[in-house]
Amino acid sequence: MLSRKGCGLLAIAAVVLTIALGVFLGGWYGSGPQAKDGTFIVPNGASLGTVAERLEAKGVIASATGFKLRARIFGAGRDIKAGEFAIPAHASMDQVLGIITSDDVIRRFVTVPEGMPSIMVYERLKAQDQLTGDVQMPAEGSVLPDSYAFERGESRQAVLRRMQAAMSRTVAELWPKRAPNLVVKTPEQALTLASIVEKETGKPSERRMVAGLYSNRLKQGMMLQADPTIIYPITRGKPLGRRILQSEIQAVNDYNTYTMVGLPRHPITNPGRASIEAVLHPADTKALYMVADGTGGHAFADTLADHNRNVAKWFAIRRARGEL
Template sequence: MIRRGWLFALAALLGLALAAGGFAWGWYGAGSLRQEKAFVVRSGSSLANVAQQLEEQGAIGSAKAFLLRARFLGSNDPIKAGEFLLPAGASPARILSILQGNEVIRRFVTIPEGMPSIMVHERLMAEPLLTGDVPMPTEGSVLPESYDFERGEPRAAVLARMQAAMQRTLAELWAKRAPGLVVKTPQEALTLASIVEKETGKPSERRMVAGLYSNRLKQGMLLQADPTIIYPITRGKPLGRRIRQSEIAAINDYNTYSMVGLPKGPITNPGRESIAAVLNPAKTDALYMVADGTGGHVFANTLEQHNANVEKWFAIRRARGEM
């Protein structure tokens, strides 16, 4: 009789062990995904909702079994919102770990320094993982930078972050501005920074170019910035040809060859460093600049010096067969 009871107890223990093993295997064993899969957890989603979505998408066999095992075998850490990549064959335990961890897929849209708003709009509209329409942003309202976004996020939300970043950056840099600036408002600083951004491709020249244009504004000289001729024609896109004499003489709110002072607004979206350069320009007497053939410029204080520099530039272009 004792022997029979012992056998029953042993059988019961063995059954419990097998059940526990099966319970654990269902949690730690290979899952049902045949190939890796992107999975999105919306903000505010509960684990129950996520489990149901995982079942519907074939990542797990049963939402109820997943929740039961998660309760006893899983971590109590909260799941995170975002897009995750679930590996092929991932166990339920691995899936929960991914959703609770820092393995969110980060997607980015990049706005280079000096990209005009018409092209910012095109870039946002061309991103297939964003949703909804968005108006063309006001010129100069977007801070050039890389911005992360979630799959399915509205384009308007991403644009709002870009514009908020510009507002914060402009306020921060304006508070640190040097005394005695020719620009009197943040908007004027933004407009001049957009010209500086388009006039030089060398970061080391930004403060010098800003100083030169500040000098011209103080003396009431024409800025004579070529990009201000192009902006009314293409809204900042490359012109693709040489500027015509009629365009140089055109009278409008942007062309600084036919008007004294700043254009009526920015001609592109300037980066942080161009804004900083305008708010802390180089102390220089330079009033003129011309290309030097290396992507930079030669600066001059007098028209006589400038004309000599122009002749050198023409000689470089003739040697290249450009003239």
């Protein structure tokens, strides 16, 4: 039997152990020192020790040593993930470890609208200060308009590669499903015509009709006479900001479809999926002409006489608006 003194020592030891365990667990599950919600970046390849020191330095946890010790006991088998994470105010060490070993990485987005030319895609990537490194100017028509998620610190070139891979996948998917007897004979020609369709109408319902009209012109050897092809060599696809000059209409180059028959040398913007689909499935129409109708859309005509009447209506609308 234990003596009364021995029992007392055991009781004291039990109390001390209980207190120590409480402190140990309290340090793990108790509120942390971070006063406000914030973010924390885990670098690629960072060790537990390095992350713990960065967490302490940023005021997320009170002790790097305590975090490492407890993490090895309570977080066995949980790998730290690289990326940027949201850390709530007063997060416990247990919460912090759960966050930085999860897949809840903060994702940000860069958006390429339909019809954005490559020069503006390049400028948008360069202006995104949470991306890193330089980026090459993408070839016109190589980027699929969409919203692309990225992580803070990711390279601009990596995001651009995803944009271009998305376009390659889209063309590879849509080209085999194209309608028969198209005027465009290659995916590259389809992208070029789609880029013109993209710039010529802002109404989704008109895309197939515009594609049908330009397909008819190409088949008949007529000039496309698409105004955006005049602007492209001047601004690289950015808005002109003024009326087109007569000298620009008459300019001879690889893009101006007022002085050349056939398609431009390359796309004049990055067309969206819907415009590509419109070119691969154009409307069954005899239309050869179109002019603005005053509603944001176009009036289409099969003959020059009908077209001239539509043009007269458009000029009347402009006069009524005080634009002429």
